[in-house]
Amino acid sequence: MLESIVRQQEDEIKSLQEERNSLQSRLSEINHGFSRCPCGWTEYLVKCYWISSSTKTWHEAKEDCKAKEAELVVINRKCEQNLLSTLDTAEDQVWIGLQHQSAYFSSGWSWVDGSPLRFHNWDVQQPDDEYTLHRRQAECVYADRERLDKWHNAPCTESHRWVCQKELK
The missing domain is CATH 3.10.100.10 (Mannose-Binding Protein A, subunit A)
Structure with missing residues (x-):
């Protein structure tokens, strides 16, 4: 029973980490689109x-x-x-x-x-x-x-x- 709860929480953590990474990637793309400086500046x-x-x-x-x-x-x-x-x-x-x-x-x-x-x-x-x-x-x-x-x-x-x-x- 306890192992099942731990596994469920680990899966939830992994899912949240993937979502966070996806959101960070999208935010980076959005910010790059708004940059008023050339790439590398x-x-x-x-x-x-x-x-x-x-x-x-x-x-x-x-x-x-x-x-x-x-x-x-x-x-x-x-x-x-x-x-x-x-x-x-x-x-x-x-x-x-x-x-x-x-x-x-x-x-x-x-x-x-x-x-x-x-x-x-x-x-x-x-x-x-x-x-x-x-x-x-x-x-x-x-x-x-x-x-x-x-x-x-x-x-x-x-x-x-x-x-x-x-x-x-």
């Missing part, structure tokens, strides 16, 4: 974000985003900064859309969209002013995923993964 607030799986220099990454009708990510708020950690689980560096072109370090940081640097998430002893002043070359910025997405300046010729953003359609 992540929607957040009013933008779509994409993270690369390969590495390129900052300028190559910028061109790749442009080819995708996007731009390197611009981070103006803490919530946008926090988004970086949700895009991918890999702990490496990703180019962001911040660049310094002045030989004089007191000015010159600008985003790819032309907006000024209002928010920053520099790591300790960053930006590295001495390095940039002595090298007198363009510097670009990456977010270090291993260091809670803290920012570091580096030569634009280094190769890193990158993050593109574009407006929702």
Whole structure:
């Protein structure tokens, strides 16, 4: 008698699990149909974000985003900064859309969209002013995923993964 009840409950559980899986699948299909971002992109607030799986220099990454009708990510708020950690689980560096072109370090940081640097998430002893002043070359910025997405300046010729953003359609 007890075995019969247990078997019945196990069958009921299995049936409910199959129904749940079916409903989750249907919900996923429905949500995909409502996504305003291209496949492989992540929607957040009013933008779509994409993270690369390969590495390129900052300028190559910028061109790749442009080819995708996007731009390197611009981070103006803490919530946008926090988004970086949700895009991918890999702990490496990703180019962001911040660049310094002045030989004089007191000015010159600008985003790819032309907006000024209002928010920053520099790591300790960053930006590295001495390095940039002595090298007198363009510097670009990456977010270090291993260091809670803290920012570091580096030569634009280094190769890193990158993050593109574009407006929702």
